Amino acid sequence: MDIDKIDQIIDEHQGEASSLIQVLLAIQSENRWLPKEALERVSEKLQVPLIRIQHIATFYKAFSLVPKGRHEIHICMGTACHVRGAMRVLETVQDLTGIRPGETDLDLKFSLETVNCLGCCALGPVMEIDGKTHGKVAPGESAGVLKNYE
Amino acid sequence: MSRLNSPAELEEFRKSILSKRDPDKPCITLCSGSACHATGSREVAASIEAEIKKQGLSAAVDVRKTGCHGFCERGPIIVIHPEKICYFQIKPEDVPEIVSRTIKEKQVIERLLYSDPNTKEKIIHESEIPFYKNQERLVFGSNGSIDPKRIDDYLAIDGYSALAKVLAGMTSGQVVEEVKKSNLRGRGGGGFPAGRKWEGSRNAPDEIKYVIVNADEGDPGAYMDRSLLEGNPHAVLEGLIIGAYAIGSHEGYIYVRQEYPLAVENVNIAIQQAEAYGFLGQNILGSGFDFTVKVHQGAGAFVSGESTALMTALEGRVGEPRPKYIRSNIKGLWGKPSVLNNVETWANVPLIINQGADWFTRFGTDGSKGTKIFSLVGKITNTGLVEVPMGMTLRDIIYNIGGGIPGDKKFKAVQTGGPSGGCLPEELLDLEVGFDELTKAGSMMGSGGMIVMDEDTCMVDVARYFIDFLTDESCGKCVPCREGLRQMLKKLTNITKGKGEEGDIELLEEISEIAKEASLCALGTSAPNPFLSTVRYFRDEYEAHIKEKRCPALSCKELISYYIDSGKCRACMICLRKCPADAVDGGKKKIHIIDQEKCTKCGTCFEVCPSRFSAVKKISGEPVPPPIPEEERMIIRKSKAQ
Amino acid sequence: MTEIRLQIDGKEVVAKEGMTVLEAAQSAGVSIPTLCHHEKLEPFGGCRICIVELEFRDWTRRVVSCVYPAEENLVVRTRSKKIDKIRKMILELLLAHAPDSPELQDLAQVYGADKDRFEKETSFCIHCGLCVRYCDEVKKKNAVGFVDRGIRKEISFIPEIASKECWNCKECFPLCPTEALQAAYLLTQSLTSPPPSPEPASE
Numbered sequence: 003m004d005i006d007k008i009d010q011i012i013d014e015h016q017g018e019a020s021s022l023i024q025v026l027l028a029i030q031s032e033n034r035w036l037p038k039e040a041l042e043r044v045s046e047k048l049q050v051p052l053i054r055i056q057h058i059a060t061f062y063k064a065f066s067l068v069p070k071g072r073h074e075i076h077i078c079m080g081t082a083c084h085v086r087g088a089m090r091v092l093e094t095v096q097d098l099t100g101i102r103p104g105e106t107d108l109d110l111k112f113s114l115e116t117v118n119c120l121g122c123c124a125l126g127p128v129m130e131i132d133g134k135t136h137g138k139v140a141p142g143e144s145a146g147v148l149k150n151y152e
Numbered sequence: 153m154s155r156l157n158s159p160a161e162l163e164e165f166r167k168s169i170l171s172k173r174d175p176d177k178p179c180i181t182l183c184s185g186s187a188c189h190a191t192g193s194r195e196v197a198a199s200i201e202a203e204i205k206k207q208g209l210s211a212a213v214d215v216r217k218t219g220c221h222g223f224c225e226r227g228p229i230i231v232i233h234p235e236k237i238c239y240f241q242i243k244p245e246d247v248p249e250i251v252s253r254t255i256k257e258k259q260v261i262e263r264l265l266y267s268d269p270n271t272k273e274k275i276i277h278e279s280e281i282p283f284y285k286n287q288e289r290l291v292f293g294s295n296g297s298i299d300p301k302r303i304d305d306y307l308a309i310d311g312y313s314a315l316a317k318v319l320a321g322m323t324s325g326q327v328v329e330e331v332k333k334s335n336l337r338g339r340g341g342g343g344f345p346a347g348r349k350w351e352g353s354r355n356a357p358d359e360i361k362y363v364i365v366n367a368d369e370g371d372p373g374a375y376m377d378r379s380l381l382e383g384n385p386h387a388v389l390e391g392l393i394i395g396a397y398a399i400g401s402h403e404g405y406i407y408v409r410q411e412y413p414l415a416v417e418n419v420n421i422a423i424q425q426a427e428a429y430g431f432l433g434q435n436i437l438g439s440g441f442d443f444t445v446k447v448h449q450g451a452g453a454f455v456s457g458e459s460t461a462l463m464t465a466l467e468g469r470v471g472e473p474r475p476k477y478i479r480s481n482i483k484g485l486w487g488k489p490s491v492l493n494n495v496e497t498w499a500n501v502p503l504i505i506n507q508g509a510d511w512f513t514r515f516g517t518d519g520s521k522g523t524k525i526f527s528l529v530g531k532i533t534n535t536g537l538v539e540v541p542m543g544m545t546l547r548d549i550i551y552n553i554g555g556g557i558p559g560d561k562k563f564k565a566v567q568t569g570g571p572s573g574g575c576l577p578e579e580l581l582d583l584e585v586g587f588d589e590l591t592k593a594g595s596m597m598g599s600g601g602m603i604v605m606d607e608d609t610c611m612v613d614v615a616r617y618f619i620d621f622l623t624d625e626s627c628g629k630c631v632p633c634r635e636g637l638r639q640m641l642k643k644l645t646n647i648t649k650g651k652g653e654e655g656d657i658e659l660l661e662e663i664s665e666i667a668k669e670a671s672l673c674a675l676g677t678s679a680p681n682p683f684l685s686t687v688r689y690f691r692d693e694y695e696a697h698i699k700e701k702r703c704p705a706l707s708c709k710e711l712i713s714y715y716i717d718s719g720k721c722r723a724c725m726i727c728l729r730k731c732p733a734d735a736v737d738g739g740k741k742k743i744h745i746i747d748q749e750k751c752t753k754c755g756t757c758f759e760v761c762p763s764r765f766s767a768v769k770k771i772s773g774e775p776v777p778p779p780i781p782e783e784e785r786m787i788i789r790k791s792k793a794q
Numbered sequence: 795m796t797e798i799r800l801q802i803d804g805k806e807v808v809a810k811e812g813m814t815v816l817e818a819a820q821s822a823g824v825s826i827p828t829l830c831h832h833e834k835l836e837p838f839g840g841c842r843i844c845i846v847e848l849e850f851r852d853w854t855r856r857v858v859s860c861v862y863p864a865e866e867n868l869v870v871r872t873r874s875k876k877i878d879k880i881r882k883m884i885l886e887l888l889l890a891h892a893p894d895s896p897e898l899q900d901l902a903q904v905y906g907a908d909k910d911r912f913e914k915e916t917s918f919c920i921h922c923g924l925c926v927r928y929c930d931e932v933k934k935k936n937a938v939g940f941v942d943r944g945i946r947k948e949i950s951f952i953p954e955i956a957s958k959e960c961w962n963c964k965e966c967f968p969l970c971p972t973e974a975l976q977a978a979y980l981l982t983q984s985l986t987s988p989p990p991s992p993e994p995a996s997e
Contacts, residue, residue, distance in 0.1 A: 475839025
């Protein structure tokens with residue numbers, strides 16, 4: 003990721019240390035992951051110890067220290083979806099993609115994440131891929147859904 | 153958009169907006185909350201805009217994309233004004249007909265109306281539909297009338313009149329008194345009296361004070377705050393500005409989950425528009441009062457919604473709760489007096505100011521005044537967001553509004569309060585919903601999640617689910633929570649897998665006691681609640697898992713087996729083809745048998761077996777019946793058709 | 795500086811304004827067990843083992859003494875059936891990680907904690923945070939810190955900083971009750987390439 007873009011993001015937040023998390027969110031959104039060089043640059047410009055940035059980047063689910071896949075699969079594990087069988091959907095998707103939540107497959111095709119409540123409880127169990135919601139997913143159907151993604 | 157420099161100018165402007173609005177002009181409102189987006193409301197919106205244009209009606213018909221209406225089970229939802237005709241589950245293909253028949257010809261399209269599940273009667277108007285009729289939508293009701301991206305819509309329904317009233321004629325002390333009198337208790341979970349919190353900050357001798365909106369709604373299954381913030385951000389803003397005036401704060405923060413992009417977008421637009429009109433910034437409405445607000449996004453941590461953790465995150469540090477015993481309304485954000493309240497709490501403030509505390513106290517019970525928005529989800533017919541007066545019984549909410557349990561299943565439990573709450577059984581259905589009532593029963597109000605469970609839900613698994621959630625979300629700083637939950641999760645997982653032992657319940661109770669007593673924050677002290685409430689009301693399920701290795705709800709994978717009832721199987725081969733493990737043995741006209749060695753308990757066969765056969769069965773705690781002998785497996789068709 | 799008079803285990807104690815209950819107790823020679831406390835560091839409130847009981851007229855309340863401010867007329871009990879039960883469980887939970895820690899073993903004897911109550915866990919860090927906080931507050935180098943959260947939380951060195959600062963320092967090493975710190979340091983050192991310079995050949 004180029005340094006100028008990082009500096010630009012930092013300047014948009016007036017270089018304030020309290021905006022650290024907001025700056026990292028902007029970089030994550032722009033770049034889809036947080037390279038080490040980006041963290042070091044933020045540490046330098048915001049005058050914040052790298053150790054704090056490292057903790058924040060690993061503490062929060064929004065951040066990824068490794069590149070994400072082309073397609074992000076989010077499976078809702080909210081209570082309503084759980085009660086409607088979300089665990090089975092998750093297990094099936096894990097088997098199909100070979101990865102567990104928080105991981106990306108080796109082809110960088112899919113990244114899998116569990117999320118807590120997308121607010122579509124009427125459609126539970128819910129699987130969101132690249133922002134598109136797939137509702138009332140039966141485990142047997144997951145393969146069919148994933149096949150559509152290259 | 154030009155600045156409004158006094159309450160009088162605001163009223164003038166409001167009158168001019170209303171004068172340009174014809175209440176009899178046809179208007180199509182389309183619910184455009186996130187949940188309806190998921191069911192396709194964006195495509196419907198595009199279809200409406202295209203059709204209106206195509207039929208040359210752009211000047212004659214208004215289109216308004218509103219926030220969440222609450223009846224999420226039946227989305228996308230369209231309401232045609234002025235008749236207030238309600239259409240549900242709209243697809244883009246339905247739109248041309250809606251425009252031609254209902255808008256132009258004023259005819260109702262029967263198939264799009266709500267149909268009463270019992271009487272099959274069609275209902276036209278929202279106010280007559282039981283789901284809406286039995287609610288008291290004081291706060292949430294406005295969602296249907298406004299486009300959150302247009303501040304004028306909010307002004308048209310008296311928006312910012314409470315702020316004008318406060319700035320023009322009330323002292324900060326009077327505002328605090330009114331909120332105290334109303335007995336408004338925090339809607340985020342703690343239920344702390346808002347007025348008392350505000351008073352503490354107002355009296356704190358500090359020049360710099362902060363007001364904060366907690367929109368980090370983290371309880372899984374709860375999405376009320378999201379819908380409020382998406383659908384009516386100005387109500388929250390107005391409440392916030394009033395609160396800031398009351399305590400003497402000039403800087404505010406709105407902390408929103410980044411998982412809510414539409415809420416972030418709409419609240420940012422609302423702030424921009426409020427600034428343009430002068431409701432934010434310097435010398436608001438000519439009162440001399442200054443106030444600005446910033447939006448901070450969360451980054452995916454439930455614990456950062458705890459008030460001291462949230463303030464720490466606002467400071468740019470890791471959002472972990474603070475161990476100190478100092479009230480944050482005295483020493484909060486950057487050590488300054490800070491009033492942090494939930495989205496719904498702030499949204500109640502303009503109502504209280506405009507209608508008065510006396511009016512507000514007419515709703516609710518002695519200890520819990522006003523209304524509460526619940527997200528009614530799970531095994532319920534009418535999934536959605538409901539607003540009811542405190543004191544309504546769980547039974548009325550679940551049956552009169554929620555429409556009961558779908559599919560002829562039996563009610564088992566209702567879970568309230570999210571991961572900090574508990575499960576209440578059938579015996580408690582007549583409990584009147586309120587902060588203290590729920591706490592006494594072993595649950596809590598929490599932020600308003602209300603998850604209904606039926607006979608197929610395993611209560612031990614529910615406890616395990618919540619402990620699993622909390623183990624993932626714990627910040628890990630203190631031993632009772634981090635280590636206690638670690639061990640509780642292990643034990644509960646083992647119990648659901650049939651590896652439970654005598655003494656497990658007692659050990660879990662002991663760890664629970666320590667976590668409740670010694671954890672650093674409310675995540676830890678309330679973490680044992682789901683376990684404790686399920687043991688209190690469903691102890692027999694725990695004992696069945698431990699002693700008999702049996703799951704009464706037939707849910708825990710390791711404890712159940714699937715088999716095919718040879719008396720019911722018609723050898724249709726559907727399950728055979730769909731089985732991902734090739735575990736079904738059989739053929740055309742040969743009765744199917746599940747190979748227990750190969751079966752992965754995925755449940756696909758159970759789902760796909762046609763309901764007229766219902767041949768796939770689940771069993772727990774005992775072995776599957778032995779398979780019928782080979783000779784008997786061929787189905788011989790009798791000469792008459794069956 | 796105003797004086798605060800309180801009672802700890804029946805003993806009259808005079809504390810200075812701003813002191814915590816723990817500091818007041820220590821100043822009066824009353825011993826309260828601690829694991830994450832250090833006089834050079836800000837109180838952490840993580841281990842919870844310094845929990846004490848406050849007695850009021852008709853109710854009691856338990857608070858963590860390293861962060862609870864000493865108040866006038868407070869009545870404090872440092873031992874009680876409840877307090878002991880809490881401390882015993884805290885120790886048993888930690889002994890699952892570090893059964894060989896001398897500090898934990900000593901306390902286990904006092905409170906009757908069973909090191910085999912829970913199955914052994916793989917990591918022997920008990921998250922007292924002494925190393926992290928010392929490097930932050932005293933040395934101001936921030937070479938070691940926490941990563942992640944909850945049961946996945948760990949201590950982690952930043953190799954680039956550690957390779958420059960730690961060899962000649964290591965002041966945090968004696969603070970670690972379980973030697974998890976030393977293990978983490980060695981692991982970081984062995985994974986760093988090229989190896990940090992200069993170093994004596996023997997460890």
